[in-house]
Amino acid sequence: MKVLLVGELCKDTTYYCDVSRMSPEAPVPVADLVWKSIADGMAGNVNSNLKAFGIDTTFLHQRPTQHINKTRYVDIKSGQHLLRADSTHPKITSLDVTTVDDIEQYDVIVISDYNKGFVTYETVYQLRTLFNGPILVDSKKTDLAQFAGCIVKINESEYNNATSLPRSVIVTLGSKGAKHNDIVYPSEKVNMFDVCGAGDTFLAGLTYQILQGASIGASIEFANKCAGIAVQHSGTYTLTKQDIKSL
Numbered sequence: 001m002k003v004l005l006v007g008e009l010c011k012d013t014t015y016y017c018d019v020s021r022m023s024p025e026a027p028v029p030v031a032d033l034v035w036k037s038i039a040d041g042m043a044g045n046v047n048s049n050l051k052a053f054g055i056d057t058t059f060l061h062q063r064p065t066q067h068i069n070k071t072r073y074v075d076i077k078s079g080q081h082l083l084r085a086d087s088t089h090p091k092i093t094s095l096d097v098t099t100v101d102d103i104e105q106y107d108v109i110v111i112s113d114y115n116k117g118f119v120t121y122e123t124v125y126q127l128r129t130l131f132n133g134p135i136l137v138d139s140k141k142t143d144l145a146q147f148a149g150c151i152v153k154i155n156e157s158e159y160n161n162a163t164s165l166p167r168s169v170i171v172t173l174g175s176k177g178a179k180h181n182d183i184v185y186p187s188e189k190v191n192m193f194d195v196c197g198a199g200d201t202f203l204a205g206l207t208y209q210i211l212q213g214a215s216i217g218a219s220i221e222f223a224n225k226c227a228g229i230a231v232q233h234s235g236t237y238t239l240t241k242q243d244i245k246s247l
Contacts, residue, residue: 001211002056002105006095006119006127007043007112009061010068012197012236014038016076034076039236041070043112045197046138048238049204049226050110055211060100062092062118072196072235079193079234092117097126108134110207111150112200115140124150134210138203144169151216153206155199170220172202172227178220185217187224192231201230201239205247222247 017031040048047059062068066089073082095118103109109131113119121143128135128149135150144152145164153170154162171179174195177187205226209219225247230237 001054002107003050003058003207003211004100004103004106004109005043005047005050005057005059005112006109006123007046007061008068008092008114008116008118009044009059010041010070010114012039012041012045012070012072014072014074014235016074016234017082018077019075019082029082031073031075031082037235039238041197041236042068042114042200045200045236045238046110046112046204049201050207052239052241052244053204053208055208058106060095062089062116065089066092068092068114068116074234088116094118094120095123097123097130100130103127103130104132106131106133107211108136108207110203111135111137111139112203113137113139113141121146136203136207136210138199151206151210153199153203170206170216172199177224178202180216180220183217185220185224187228190228190232194234195231196234197236198227198230201237202227204239 015036016034018034019029019031021030023030047057050057069087071085075082109127111119124147137147137150138153142161142163144162145166148166152166155172159171177185202223205223206219209222229243
């Protein structure tokens with residue numbers, strides 16, 4: 001199984017803090033740093049989870065100098081997010097599709113578009129023109145009808161903010177599951193701890209099942225289970241071998 005993954009990479013840093021007092025300088029909590037974790041986020045999280053399924057991925061993302069950083073501060077006792085601070089390179093160069101070698105070697109193309117500049121509408125159009133297999137798109141853009149012919153996955157907020165939609169779209173609904181063609185595929189009830197990166201895990205699970213030849217409905221049900229595991233853990237989470245065995 002070979003997948004071409006296209007999207008923006010970020011560094012997810014989470015500082016876990018002990019919060020037990022208020023600042024004398026302002027009405028804000030004081031966060032004493034206990035430990036931190038660093039992981040690949042955004043499309044990087046999709047890549048990590050695809051690899052967890054044993055998929056051979058080629059990951060195309062922005063240049064290393066065009067950094068995207070997300071830094072979260074989390075109360076270690078409650079798991080409550082205290083603050084998220086982002087920094088994004090002011091101009092990210094879009095992908096030059098002509099640099100992609102032997103595009104037909106891939107079974108599936110996955111586009112994880114956080115709308116930071118690396119993926120444009122033209123990027124997706126060119127990939128659709130060059131590639132005959134399935135293309136999965138998870139995008140923060142609003143004119144989603146331009147992705148017609150792809151398997152489009154968005155969350156409920158993105159669905160409500162869209163200015164146009166393709167005829168068929170998968171909409172993730174958080175704890176309620178996911179919807180496709182007016183059919184709701186419910187997710188199992190779990191102890192939700194942190195939704196960070198759950199959509200990326202859903203996309204990886206969906207891709208894995210499509211590669212197995214599963215129907216779209218069965219793929220969504222499987223992806224729901226993958227996301228359900230991710231939300232039970234803090235921060236950006238990569239499925240383990242044991243997680244995958246439990247699916």
